Amino acid sequence: MSNTGCRKRRDVRIAIDGPAGAGKSTLARRLARELGIKYIDTGAMYRALTLKALQEGIDPSNEDMVAALAETVSIDLKRPLEDGGEQLVFLDGTDVTSLIRSPAVNRNVSLVAMHPRVREAMVEAQRRLASGSVVMEGRDIGTKVLPEAEVKIFLTADFAERVRRRCRELASRGYVPDVHEVEAEVAMRDRIDSERETDPLRPAEDSFLLDSSGMTADEVAGAVLGLCEERIGCSTGSSARWRA
């Protein structure tokens, strides 16, 4: 994707990390659209691999099997159909953009993502995808994938709000969310993602911590765009410009 609307003087990398339901995707997509740079959702890659394991009847806890699958599977991320839209995900050539958000994938993805060999393969692929200017979201972007990112945001929100957002997201995809199940799933993912040995979820030392509880998406985007302006001198809008 080119940096349309932005006279780029140098590449800019923006890392967005945080727990499930904190609002990372909404923020990352908005930033990518406003700044005219590409957007990569790394969670989608772990989700696509999880879907493949489930389709093949592979136990998500079996590191050998899942790591072998990671070597053979083809996961392609394509730019959203419209600016600010959802990134499209293809698994072995099939569009799985919606399927990777199913409750079954939600329940199993943290188990797949905890295996060191799986992470090694994913981090390598993610670094390749991050060439040029990028907004990348995940759990270990600021600490592992792009430790040299110019702007690092660690986005959180309180548990009840994250559960509400997850339920809304599931409903918007045609599922009927059970709030207790969603609570259990978010709590489990929080625990596995932050307690795993390899690249656990934690803020990078130089990250900007933002608690989005009680904030609207516009307020969150406004705060982060302000930070981008301060840190890297990039303003927004159709006439966005990078300062030298």
Ligand code: DC
């Ligand atoms: O952001 P998400 O909910 O789509 O991520 C799905 C899972 O993938 C998440 O529970 C942990 C894992 N993940 C990860 O370990 N590292 C990343 N960079 C992105 C996601």
